[in-house]
Amino acid sequence: MLGANLKVLPVLVCRKEERWEKTFGKTVEELGDNLSGKVQVLKGFIINEEKEVxxxxESLTEADAILLYKPHLGLENCVIKIAEFGLPLIIFNEGGPTQKALDALEYxxxxxxxxxxxxxxxxxSLLELLLVKKKIENTKILVLNTDYPFWxxxxxxxxxxxxAIKNKFGIEIKCIKSDKVVNKWKDMDEERAKKIADKWIGxxxxxxxxxxxxxxAxxxxxxxxxxxxNEYEAEALTMAYGDDPLPxxxxxxxxxxxxxxxxxxxxDINSLLSMIILHHLTDKPSFMGGIGFESDISLTIDHCVAPLKMKGYDTPPGFYILRDYHKEKFIGSVTAFVMMDINQEVTICRLDGDLRNMLVAKGRILKCVDLEDHCRVTVKIRVVDARKFIHTTSGNHHVMVYGDYGERLRELNELFGIATIES
Incomplete structure (x- = not known):
């Protein structure tokens, strides 16, 4: 679903035989030329009176949104009935007086x-958000080892x-028990894995x-x-830990x-939901970890997993050092210290357990260190009010992405009925 298009239906509401009707074909053509991203413009539809709504x-079955043109006053019942279909509705007057579009909004x-x-x-800007929402709604999560109590x-x-996750986001969750995961790991082709390992080491x-x-391992x-x-056609993943031989x-x-x-x-399904949202909104991977209070204006986020391509999927990876896991020695004790960019602006967020509120804060990276006896990557971040952040948030794990996406997150959250709490 990652390559999905957003399908937009242009609808003209006007009185019959007006000049707008004659030029609507050209309007639809220009619309296609001016839209960016993965947007498909469907064949335009003209409505002259209420009974035609x-x-x-039938045309709405494949549409994700309606782009409504109403170049004059009146025909308010048509606008009301179109809105009642429940699809996202963008009212546009093609560079004309905004009074006509605002008149339609009033109804x-x-x-x-x-x-x-x-x-x-x-x-x-609106269609980009609607496309992000569509991608989120069509995401499938794979959860491994769901027979473990940890899950x-x-x-x-x-x-x-x-x-609740399905109802809120449309996201499907597929649960896989540990015996399948462990058996596939034990049976995995050693040579196939060695090629990957050699690349990572090199x-x-x-x-x-x-x-x-x-x-x-x-x-x-x-x-x-x-x-x-690949087997389950899923796009996101997490795994529960238990008493097994897995690394x-x-x-x-x-x-x-x-x-x-x-x-x-x-x-952590809560953090995974935030990561999915940020993935589709920013086209970047994110770092998740526990929050620590450093001072009134600084926090830390620490964990043992950090992406190498924090600047974006198409950017060169950062450097990394392969280390053990919390100084423990067992088969597969592998983490990586990854250096984050100092002075980089970041957005931090956490979705609460009720799926109703998301804490969002912006900050700037002050330093990134390997504390040796702690989680492998610790990032110190300057924020406006760290004390308020700790008092406002709903838990430990937070998700961080490069860049300032606070406003876009707020706009996207509105589409899902999530309140944004800025800190």
Whole structure:
């Protein structure tokens, strides 16, 4: 679904035989020329009177949004009935007086998902958000090892569980039990995994504690995850931990995130939802971790998984050092220290368990260190009010992405009925 198009239906509401009707074909053609992104413009529809609105219904079956042209006053019942179909509605007057578009708005205000666009910039901005929403709604999450208690512990933090996630976002969750995961890992082709491991080792700035066997064990798990994602046609993933022979998935997650697959640590479904949202909104991978209070104007986020392509999927990867996991020695004890960019502007967010509120804050990276006896990557971030942040947030794990996306997150959250709490 990642390559999905947004389908837009242009609708002209005007009195019969007016000049607008004669030029509407050209208007639709110009619309296609001026829209950016993956937007498909459907065949335009003309309505001259109220009774014709019902004939529009069939054309709406493949439309994701309506672009309404109403170049004069009146015909308010047509506008009301079109809005009642419930599709996102953008009212546009093609560079003409905004009074006509605002007149149409009056009849249906304050209905949700209705906007007035001043120009093509506005239209493109709105359609971009609607496309992001569509991609989120068509995402499938794969959760591995769901028979482990660890999964139920994390899922219980979402009020209403899997059903609530489906109702809120349209996201489907596929659960895979541990026996399938472990057996696929044990049976994974060693040579196939070794090629991946050799690449990871060769591209590292240095390799300290892990040996080749450790990296191969993680490469095998990475390939299991990739195979399962393909098998179930899923686009995001997390895994519960338990008493099994599997290695820690940290560096597997690093590579999945760089490939555009949101992958959350510790079966944290809450953080994974935030990662999916940021993935589609920003076209960048994100860093998730626990929040620490440093001072009134600084926080830390730390964890053992950091993407190498924080600047974007098409950018060169940053350097990394392969290390062990919390100074522990076992087969597959592999993490990576990844240096973040100092002075980089970032957005931090956390979705609450009720799926009703999202805390959003912007900050700037002050330093990035490996504290050795802690999670592998610790990022110190300057924020406006760290004390307020801690007092406002709903839990420990937060998600961070490069760039200032606070306003776009707020706009996207509105489409899902989520309140944005700025901190």
């Amino acid at each position: 019902s004939t529009l219904k 249906i205000y304050p209905r949700k998902n209705v906007w007035v666009a001043i120009d093509y910039h506005d239209i493109n 139920e512990r994390w899922l219980s933090r979402i009020s209403g569980g899997i059903e 591209e590292a700035k240095s390799v300290l504690e892990p040996d080749e066997g450790d990296v191969i 993680v490469a095998k798990l990475y390939l299991v995850m990739k195979d399962l994602l 820690v998935p940290c560096f597997a997650y690093t590579n999945l995130r760089d490939e555009g697959i949101p992958a959350a640590c510790e079966a």
